[in-house]
Amino acid sequence: MTRSRKNQSPPDFVGRPVWAEISLSALIGNLRAIRDYVNPASEKRKAPRKVLSIVKGNAYGHGGPQVAKILEKAGSDWFGVASAGEGIEVRKAGVRTPILVLGGFWPGEEKNLLQHNLTPAIHRCEQLLAFEAAAAKLRKKNVPVQLKIDTGMNRLGIMPKDADCFARQLAKCKHLNLAGTFTHLASSEVLTETELGHQTQQQLDRFYSTVERLRTLGADPGILHIANSAAIAARPETWADMVRPGAILYGYHPGFDPPERRTEFEKKLPLRPVMSLRARLMSVRCIAAGEAVGYDATWIAQRPSRIAVVSAGYADGVHRSLGNRGALYVRGHAAPIIGIVSMDVVMLDVTDVPDAAIGDVATLYGTEGSHVYPANVVARSIGTVTSDLISGVSQRVPRFYLS
Numbered sequence: 001m002t003r004s005r006k007n008q009s010p011p012d013f014v015g016r017p018v019w020a021e022i023s024l025s026a027l028i029g030n031l032r033a034i035r036d037y038v039n040p041a042s043e044k045r046k047a048p049r050k051v052l053s054i055v056k057g058n059a060y061g062h063g064g065p066q067v068a069k070i071l072e073k074a075g076s077d078w079f080g081v082a083s084a085g086e087g088i089e090v091r092k093a094g095v096r097t098p099i100l101v102l103g104g105f106w107p108g109e110e111k112n113l114l115q116h117n118l119t120p121a122i123h124r125c126e127q128l129l130a131f132e133a134a135a136a137k138l139r140k141k142n143v144p145v146q147l148k149i150d151t152g153m154n155r156l157g158i159m160p161k162d163a164d165c166f167a168r169q170l171a172k173c174k175h176l177n178l179a180g181t182f183t184h185l186a187s188s189e190v191l192t193e194t195e196l197g198h199q200t201q202q203q204l205d206r207f208y209s210t211v212e213r214l215r216t217l218g219a220d221p222g223i224l225h226i227a228n229s230a231a232i233a234a235r236p237e238t239w240a241d242m243v244r245p246g247a248i249l250y251g252y253h254p255g256f257d258p259p260e261r262r263t264e265f266e267k268k269l270p271l272r273p274v275m276s277l278r279a280r281l282m283s284v285r286c287i288a289a290g291e292a293v294g295y296d297a298t299w300i301a302q303r304p305s306r307i308a309v310v311s312a313g314y315a316d317g318v319h320r321s322l323g324n325r326g327a328l329y330v331r332g333h334a335a336p337i338i339g340i341v342s343m344d345v346v347m348l349d350v351t352d353v354p355d356a357a358i359g360d361v362a363t364l365y366g367t368e369g370s371h372v373y374p375a376n377v378v379a380r381s382i383g384t385v386t387s388d389l390i391s392g393v394s395q396r397v398p399r400f401y402l403s
């Protein structure tokens, strides 16, 4: 659903009044800011660095196919998804830009990838021959694949010592083309002079020596990419030929160590939150001091109080651990969440929100006019990261794409 910004009133729709507003101008602005940042005018390069927009996890909750469609128009060079299924959804939206399937494929999925023109990340040597066989069967030529190298995260990717095996297998694959080689950083947000703070450099060294080994063995590694959000913001030495922003595309710098460095990167690479999660007050009542609210009576009124029920619960993406901790913004005031978050509703203390009434809009995070209620602050308050919080906005919450 796309609406114009001119109409500032909340979206009109049938269903429970809980929704996410996705700001197209913030999303496109963030992509441009990232692209400009990794292509400083002072640096002379033959070709500008590319951007692979990470749209996995339903584009961190923003709507994978819709976000990819918007970012394709705005010039994203590649997209990154977790699985063939996510990639197919993006293709069905009409996106033609290359899509990298970061999780690779399960045996049997090769045909799906080939039919939808999805590029798998090869993270085990034996996947090459399986994909080659499928490409040969469908008579496809020059099919792109990318190689993921595990440089220290010990998650997915071939180990540097397996470069020889990979190059040998690749030489047998007449229908495949190695379009790119990449790795993923384990702790790029750690900027301290510690062992962890030096892990990124160690990963870079392993990456480039493996790439060199591939070249020596006659394999062209294709486009090289390494950097996630923290590395994009803080470590130009990781930018290579392309960068892979996730969190920053959606408006949030990751938490850095030390935390003070965040302000520096917010200044250098200013971003705007893309999603605002909102719901309406569906009930407002007064209760006497001493009365309890919600399951297990975990909140007890210390004074005569006005209690609002908001039509958003944990099945919508209001994290249950926000119970008795977080706040929603109503008429510009922070109204504390009281009691345990229920599946479909959450209760607020609106005693100090003058005139709070049924139908009022409550914002969990995002923007309201010129105010920003940052999701990273909400995430931090419950000990998680912004990406976890925003990608938890569930399917039953309608998304409105505002121009």
Ligand SMILES: Cc1ncc(COP(=O)(O)O)c(C=O)c1O
Binding pocket: 054, 102, 184, 227, 228, 229, 230, 244, 245, 246, 247, 248, 254, 387
């Ligand atoms: C391989 C890969 N690259 C890039 C990203 C984007 O990470 P971030 O959200 O930190 O930018 C992810 C996300 O987990 C990823 O798995």
